[in-house]
Amino acid sequence: MNVIEVKNLCKTFKVKEKEKGFIGSIKSLIKPKYKKIEAVKDISFDVEKGQIIAFIGPNGAGKSTTIKMLTGILYNDSGTINVMGINPNKKRKKLAYEIGCVFGQKEQLWTHLTPYDNFKFFGSIYDLENSVIEKKIKEFKEIFELDEFINTPVRNLSLGQRIRCEIVASLIHDPKILFLDEPTIGLDPIVKENIRTLIKRMNKEYKTTIFLTSHDVGDIEKLCKRVIIVNKGEIVLDDSMENLKYHYLNKKIIELKMKEKVNLDDSKGITILKDKGYNLKLEVDTKKTSISDALKLIDANNIIDINISNVPLEDIIKSIYKGEK
């Protein structure tokens, strides 16, 4: 079952253009010039129920704009959106009961109140009965380990604790889809890991569909089975994580530490990334040359240390952003 269906989605912004300096400011006041920016150009995709999907792209690629249209914050110019069978433009309120959103950079909690008071408030916004809210809070308190600070005002919490509370606040009404916009931004690796585990658990236990944007490759690699990459308002890749890796995994990185200097040149399927005489870094395209052929070029007795690894996902994504295929 598809919970999100998007077809030919477009959105254009009109942005005021200003010339330099003070005179420019006055000029734009008298006769404003507008520039059209196509934030989203003809995007189509479907998301199935229970999927964890990564929606990634460089800054300004149109990720946030797309999320905002899916959640009913922005109106789309053309195309159709269908979230849980609801058109976000027309039935914003009805949609709000079905989805939850966490924007890593914008807080929605009341900073002067305790998480507990916050959760109670958010629950009542969604018309939940008091007993239901209490039950939910108790449940999440265990899953998200909130016991320590559930009665401390939010302003005194650490960023990691606050993000956990943000996620709980957006889950209080049992949404079917959770939109996470950079949930782990600014967190330390341990807390990041912790948040990822929680998100995974949410997905498993409640079958919540998760729509994630992040610049953190770890988030994407550990959580998502499917990746959509957007750039300049268009989808450049929509594939499963395995496929993505497989495609790019036919490239291997070989790092060598040698006893004596060797001279190697680029040859078929082999690119030299770094050559410092004793230390070498090669990229081998296994479609063209097998690893064993590549290794034959090197005198085995001369090797002190060798390390063969995959191309990191981060580099894969970087090269997709740049448009290399």
Place this chain on the structure above:
Amino acid sequence: MLYFKYFKIHTKCELEYKMSFIMSFISQFFVFFGYYFTIISLFSKFSNIKGFTVYEVLLTFGIIQFGFAFCETFFRGLDKFDDLIVYGNFDRLLLRPRNILMQAFCEQISLIKLSRLLQSIIVLIITLINIDITFSIDKIITLIFMLISSVLIFLSIFILTASYCFFTVKGLEVRNILTDGSKHMAQYPIGIFKKGFVTFFTFIIPFGFVNYYPLLYLLGKSDNKLLIISPLITVIYLIPSIAIFYKGIKKYSSTGS
């Protein structure tokens, strides 16, 4: 009701800092008495302005202050609406299954401004004790209508200026012309001004129906019974304001994140 839930939570927030709250409350209370002193000292020179005595002017003054303070206290979210738009926090409201205008009201509720409301009520009571009106039922109704319409007109102006932010993102000055500017003018019975102002405050921003036309009836300067319900014209003013607000939401373009 949603508003009371917000009210409770705002109260909780403000009472987190008790000392600051009490100090601000007291200072607000006294600072704005200055306004009233200006009028009283003005009238110590002149016994009346175009036939209006000091208590009659204080009555219009009190009514306008009441409406303004009421809106500033309970609908402060609208007054600070441009912040909501500029920092992109308006998104948050759109994600909740509630009426947006209602949420915008609730975004901020300023209990400190309650001191101004209290003050205007005190001034009104003093005025009503001293003013030369024999109160009958229709005059009491007129007075109540005047108070309600004073709240309504400021509410419409707040909504109107808030919608302005959708179109310009930041629009402070126009708001001040409408709110503070017209507030200062309308604190006096508008009959004392030139004809242009009277037309403006009758047809463009109907302050005249809040505190001038019904005042004439209240003071016995006119016997036209229609003037009793004239304050209700402000309701008509409220409707297009709300319509413009909703039109603005469609134009809303959020901010980058």
